[in-house]
Amino acid sequence: MSADPSIPPAALSGEVSLPEQLADVEPVRSVRTPIRLEYDFIPGSASSGYLNAFADRKILGQRSPVDGAVFVPPRGVDPRHGAATPDYVELPDTGHVGGFCVTRLPIPGRDDLEIPYVSAWIHLDGADIGFLGLVAGIDTSEVRMGMRVRAVWKPDDELGRTAENILYWEPTGEPDIPVTAAGTNAWHAKQAAAGEQG
Amino acid sequence: MRDIAVVSVAQHQEKALTHTTEVELMVPIINEARGAVGLTQDDIGFTCSGSSDFLAGQAFSFVHTLDAVGAVPPISESHVEMDGAWALYEAWVKLQIGGVDTALVYSYGKSSPGSLRDVLSTQLDPYYLGPLWPDAFSLAALQARIMLESGAVSEQRLAEIAVRSLNGATNNPLAVRSSAEATAESVLAEVPLADPLRPSDCAASADGGVAVVLAAGDRARELCERPAWIRGIDHRIDPHQPGVRDLTRAPSAQMAAARAGASADRLDAAELAAPFTTQEHILEIELGLRNGTAINANGGALAGHTMMAAGLMRIADAARQIHDERADRVLGHAASGLYLQQNLVCVMEGE
Numbered sequence: 124m125s126a127d128p129s130i131p132p133a134a135l136s137g138e139v140s141l142p143e144q145l146a147d148v149e150p151v152r153s154v155r156t157p158i159r160l161e162y163d164f165i166p167g168s169a170s171s172g173y174l175n176a177f178a179d180r181k182i183l184g185q186r187s188p189v190d191g192a193v194f195v196p197p198r199g200v201d202p203r204h205g206a207a208t209p210d211y212v213e214l215p216d217t218g219h220v221g222g223f224c225v226t227r228l229p230i231p232g233r234d235d236l237e238i239p240y241v242s243a244w245i246h247l248d249g250a251d252i253g254f255l256g257l258v259a260g261i262d263t264s265e266v267r268m269g270m271r272v273r274a275v276w277k278p279d280d281e282l283g284r285t286a287e288n289i290l291y292w293e294p295t296g297e298p299d300i301p302v303t304a305a306g307t308n309a310w311h312a313k314q315a316a317a318g319e320q321g
Numbered sequence: 322m323r324d325i326a327v328v329s330v331a332q333h334q335e336k337a338l339t340h341t342t343e344v345e346l347m348v349p350i351i352n353e354a355r356g357a358v359g360l361t362q363d364d365i366g367f368t369c370s371g372s373s374d375f376l377a378g379q380a381f382s383f384v385h386t387l388d389a390v391g392a393v394p395p396i397s398e399s400h401v402e403m404d405g406a407w408a409l410y411e412a413w414v415k416l417q418i419g420g421v422d423t424a425l426v427y428s429y430g431k432s433s434p435g436s437l438r439d440v441l442s443t444q445l446d447p448y449y450l451g452p453l454w455p456d457a458f459s460l461a462a463l464q465a466r467i468m469l470e471s472g473a474v475s476e477q478r479l480a481e482i483a484v485r486s487l488n489g490a491t492n493n494p495l496a497v498r499s500s501a502e503a504t505a506e507s508v509l510a511e512v513p514l515a516d517p518l519r520p521s522d523c524a525a526s527a528d529g530g531v532a533v534v535l536a537a538g539d540r541a542r543e544l545c546e547r548p549a550w551i552r553g554i555d556h557r558i559d560p561h562q563p564g565v566r567d568l569t570r571a572p573s574a575q576m577a578a579a580r581a582g583a584s585a586d587r588l589d590a591a592e593l594a595a596p597f598t599t600q601e602h603i604l605e606i607e608l609g610l611r612n613g614t615a616i617n618a619n620g621g622a623l624a625g626h627t628m629m630a631a632g633l634m635r636i637a638d639a640a641r642q643i644h645d646e647r648a649d650r651v652l653g654h655a656a657s658g659l660y661l662q663q664n665l666v667c668v669m670e671g672e
Contacts, residue, residue, distance in 0.1 A: 156447040162378035162435045167342030199345040205391030
């Protein structure tokens, strides 16, 4: 053992020269190193409750113990406060479009999606954040922030423990929610209203 | 230099977290560490974490875990794709710079969803070793063979290190492998896992997480009856390519220990994050540990090795011995990379 670890090993201090037989060989210009690793995804406690409930046509959120805000899908935590959210809340399958995007290009591997299609943040009645869903049953040019929607479910005999049970969201025909109280504005509008009452 | 101390620690570890996400794991741990000293996130000046996307199989996985912290309103925060001990080092530097007096450091690892021995191969160079996909145990076995054949260690000594861990872990609720009955003879009778390494030579893989609160100067004295003052902390690195290294040694560990002042005084306890008995043996020598220093009294990393957290857990274990007045001067060690390529040494004292 060398006494001084700051002195590099002998292998690092010599001159580097190629052996004779490698003098004229074609230089290596690239190397392919494929990587493949497999994982078993674990949804965890909160998401398991959420996914299991879908089999019964139920949408579950979780309520913040700090200020009662309802999160869907539930993650087991109020991310604003780092507080655990053990209490589930059953939510209706109605809400409004908080924001949306019209996609006119196909996605590889999703031949089932007919273009153009609308992906939207669906803000369920009683929830304080939105979650992603498809909006259909309406011309794409008619979709708007604040539009009321309800879930269109798969037939009961096709229900599984998956959010894919909801085929898409369709307009209810009810009057729109004002844009100032729709989507991410909803929480702030609710807080302001609570403040006025208080 | 400012006086900076570990004032609170919390950790959890089990064999496999099959029903818990990283976020769900860390919420109670982080709240316990902060809550024990009466702090909320609003009182924390800097937050730093350590974890690996290769364990989660997901890019930017650490961003999800920030949900466990409570990052609203926005916090001053950083992340290292390393063991949490290096996150602690970053937080220590931040506290040295000044402007903040408290820091939250946490790390976690859940290797059970994948194959850790294969995931670890991704840390090899992509040209020579990577394409061979050697698994972690086979690589460690090469080192063990070199050590045995060169006389750097004996099989008997390796078995004794395994027994020290197995016996010590019997009183440790966070250990995932322990045995009160294990003897060198019983360990030597085990069928090798990757010859010459036996199962008890290889750390028992675990899932878990750890959180630590740091505080500077009088703030530390306010928060904690007996802070674990960081008297020296240093980390060093050896070459990445094992072909240019003497695999019976870890010069970076020796250098880190020297710069952290490990041998300046008697050490009551040392907590080492070695994933193999061979490497625990190397560390004992490189860190200059002498008789009278209790090494991995609770089984250490061999009794439960949470990837990305094993090092910060050792620092937490060492600090707790100061908090509990079981020790006056302790050493916490963390390692990263193949064959103890990187080493961090943290020396802590009570007042």
